[in-house]
Amino acid sequence: MTEHPISIILAKYLPGSVRLLSVTLSRADGVRIPHRRRPAVVREARWSGSGRSRQSPGLPLAVHLRTLRSMFAQQLAxxxxxxxxxxxxxxxxxxxxxxxxxxxxxxxxxxxxxxxxxxxxxxxxxxxxxxxxxxxxxxxxxxxxxxxxxxxxxxxxxxxxxxxxxxxxxxxxxxxxxxxxxxxxxxxxxxxxxxxxxxxxxxxxxxxxxxxxxxxxxxxxxxxxxxxxxxxxxxxxxxxxxxxxxxxxxxxxxxxxxxxxxxxxxxxxxxxxxxxxxxxxxxxxxxxxxxFMMLRGFAVIIIGGLGDVRGAVAAGLLLGVAEVMAAGYIDSMVKDGVAFTLMVLVLWLKPSGLLGRARVTRA
Amino acid sequence: MPVWLDDVLWTYQTLIHSLGINGLLALSMYVVLAVGQLSLGQAAFMGLGAYTGALLSLHTGLPFALVLAGSALVPALAAALIGLPTLRLTGVYLAIATIGLGEVLRVVYVNAEITGGALGLSGIRDRTDSWMILALLGAALAGCFLVGRSRFGRAMEAMRSDQTAAAVIGINLPAYHLGALLASAALAGLAGALSAHSSTFISPNEYAFENAVTILSFAILGGTGSPLGPVIGALVLTALPELLRPLHDFRGVFNGLIIVLVVLFLPRGLLPWRMKRLGGAP
Known part of the structure; x- marks a missing residue:
């Protein structure tokens, strides 16, 4: 997934919603995507859109909220x-x-x-x-x-x-x-x-x-x-x-x-x-x-606790959701750093893993 | 200085630079292995040093000695960040965390504006010379020997042969592990800064995981009984691909094979000397 998920989803599932696009990309709650990282489709859509100067004059707030919610559901999935x-x-x-x-x-x-x-x-x-x-x-x-x-x-x-x-x-x-x-x-x-x-x-x-x-x-x-x-x-x-x-x-x-x-x-x-x-x-x-997978694998087994099968499942799901959310709501570049950040946090705070019992030493 | 020696140094300048730099990297690996830990982040520490040195040289007018000091300090800070939590645990944690560090730094280099993205940085003024690199290598080697002969060296040898026994006789394992990791990161950073200035350009791919494995192969081939082993390992593995061109294309296969064979069949490396015999202290 190299292109931006939100933009792709919007461009794919809300065809013709050019005004909505420009609003969502620039203004709506917390969604900030630097212009140069937006996929060409969206960039084009935005520039060719008639609503460049007057952004979404008549759209009710409810439409935005519904879009954001369905976007969140898709992101979560x-x-x-x-x-x-x-x-x-x-x-x-x-x-x-x-x-x-x-x-x-x-x-x-x-x-x-x-x-x-x-x-x-x-x-x-x-x-x-x-x-x-x-x-x-x-x-x-x-x-x-x-x-x-x-x-x-x-x-x-x-x-x-x-x-x-x-x-x-x-x-x-x-x-x-x-x-x-x-x-x-x-x-x-x-x-x-x-x-x-x-x-x-x-x-x-x-x-x-x-x-x-x-x-x-x-x-x-x-x-x-x-x-x-x-x-x-x-x-x-x-x-x-x-x-x-x-x-x-x-x-x-x-x-x-x-x-x-x-x-x-x-x-x-x-x-x-x-x-x-x-x-x-x-x-x-x-x-x-x-x-490439090994790098994620390392993070998952540390977050879940080394040798912990249940922990690996929980940590895998957590990392997947965290990466997609980071890419969607912060910046697609952040995605690759999520695994390492979570891993270091777990190492500092709870080295036995998410579901692990506290142990004094593992030597 | 005799003229012929100057000629040799001039003709083989590139090779001598990479021999010296790889020697320093091998020593940085040795320092960690000597306390019974494994860091796979030597390439990452080297990269941090290289980028720090290059940026300092490009954007400030600091004297070279200060640039080198800065390039040793920044990787040491990164090492502290991942070393403090992991070194209380078993060695596997440090190995994993250092692999992760390398990868995340590569992503940063590729994406950040100041590091020049995937193209890296170029136009770094060459501020090194063969004598400087060889002198730094010699100083690092001497430092390792001196530490090895001191109380610290004996403690390190004790914990390498049996961690539990060493802890029982009152050696503060985490403190030694952290000290070794910081020193190792600083040495790798120094080597990185030297290589950045010597080659005048750097790019993110020079500090990938494969290079960390290559650095490990230096140390493993030479054996970690004495600081001289890894340096000789580095000399052999740097000079061989230069002398035997066909080897150059198979470098990955060759380095991988060396690690496998040496660990399986020569667990103490090519030079299984102990420090005692060279140093004299019991």
Whole structure:
């Protein structure tokens, strides 16, 4: 979303409301958009509008308020959808950290891999997206298991310090992205037209496209599925036990290596799903898309508390809404700083995360 | 000074400048690693120093020494902002916060008017010379050795091998961590200001995440047993791509591979010396 959301929405859904546009952009409650940042459509509309000198003489206040309210509803919906993608992405990241106790920086690469595999399945093999999505997820999951087995398991076995694992994944991430962008180039690829139905649903004043609905539904399914897995199954119990205390888990006859592999697989699946869905929504796939998401992912897992699955969902939604609102009501440039600002605030005020219990030390 | 030496310095001026600057960056990484922390914001601190130095040089008539001091101070303040809350927690928090800092600063550089947007700043007067850069590197190296041999150095070594044990014998871990992070940010800022003046232009992309990883690869390759290790790592990794042109295109792959291989197979780097052997203090 590079253009200004409010302006786009106004230009799209209120065609011909040139007077209203100029009023909303310049005067109405708190909405200030610097002229040069407005999309060309709006700028043109404004300059060609007859109401340039006399702005909206006859429009009643109620019309403005209704517009602002529906705009807010749409903004909120957009924010929640964006937040759902952040939550979906951060879910696997935080699960991986919680169980494996490693900040795995290659996580963003699984995201890219999922999107690229699904894209190849759609474009080259001509599969439908309903087959491409699980395929992309599976590829990312397998990749996660391979990388974890090759790089992190040896370090875990040697009980190397936490930072060694972080450094290994850091080197690996540079290596993998360099290889990928050398092999594929960095140009943007797109899903073929018609991958998803073009229809959009309208709920009252809010409009959601097929990709956005798919994101919300998939995120909901994954969150519920993960919650059921963690709370209701023996595998989930094993995962939680290893997350709590690896040595104690081993003494309880839990197969720790297998559980760790399961955690890698699960987080890879989640990253792959996020990659395919976000790739579909933005329809711009390129090797470094995972790096961009990682920056949001870091913020989300810190805001939600490291290793906290519920926190990651809450923090993802919060960050999505905060970013869209900041872009809509302050300035689109501010959007990229929101994640970092929230992260530093949480670090200062409540380092255990939004939903975290207070702990004296995490060493 | 013999004439041939002057000739060498003149001919290889660019290479010597980047060797010295990368040496300083490697030392800045070493200072953090030496207390058992990991900062991924060295490129960000370098960028802050570079922009501060460039702006001071372009808009004020301050003497170069003051410009350099300012360029070391500003990154140290940024380091305090993210270091104070994170250093009480485990190392992962600092790593994440420093990555975030780098990215948010890049957004600021690209969008702010005063930093020249995506094009960056150009026309910075070259106020450096090879001797100045090498002398600063030597001073930083000597400083690291002296600190390493002092009471502080032994405390740092203790906390690097076992944080809990170090805390138990009464070492104030957060204070040391913060001190190391501030010193590291100041060194990186200094290197940034030197590189901005030496290359006469800067742009936001020079301080991206990949550069932070490259700086880390200097330190890891050399090993962090002594301050000399990272500097030698920087020398090798700066000179190699210059000598072997094909390596230049594969730099990302190469640096990444080095980090992976060294961490997995040579956890103490190429030069696994301890400070004791060089320094003599027990």
């Amino acid at each position: 957009n924010g929640l959808v964006l937040g759902a993608t952040y939550a979906l992405f951060a879910l696997g990241f935080t699960l991986m950290f919680g169980v494996l106790k490693v900040l795995n920086l290659t996580y963003g690469f699984y995201f890219t891999a999922g999107a690229l595999v699904a894209l190849a399945a759609c474009r080259t093999l001509g599969l439908s997206i309903w087959l491409a999505l699980p395929l992309g997820m599976l590829a990312a999951g397998v990749l996660a298991v391979i990388i974890d087995t090759a790089l992190l398991t040896p370090l875990r076995r040697a009980r190397a310090p936490e930072l060694s694992s972080l450094m290994v994944t850091l080197g690996a991430v540079l290596l993998l992205y360099s290889l990928l962008s050398m092999g594929l180039g960095t140009e943007i690829r797109r899903f073929p037209i018609g991958t998803l139905p073009g229809a959009a649903l309208t709920f009252g004043e809010v409009r959601l496209g097929a990709a956005q609905i798919l994101i919300v539904v998939t995120t909901a399914i994954m969150v519920i599925g993960l919650w059921l897995l963690l709370s209701r199954t023996r595998l989930g119990l094993a995962l939680r036990a290893v997350a709590e205390n690896e040595d104690a888990a081993r003494l309880m006859a839990i197969n720790v290596p297998r559980t760790e592999m399961l955690a890698s697989l699960l987080s890879g699946l989640l990253a792959g799903a996020a990659g395919v869905l976000i790739g579909l929504n933005q329809n711009a796939i390129q090797p470094y898309m995972g790096e």
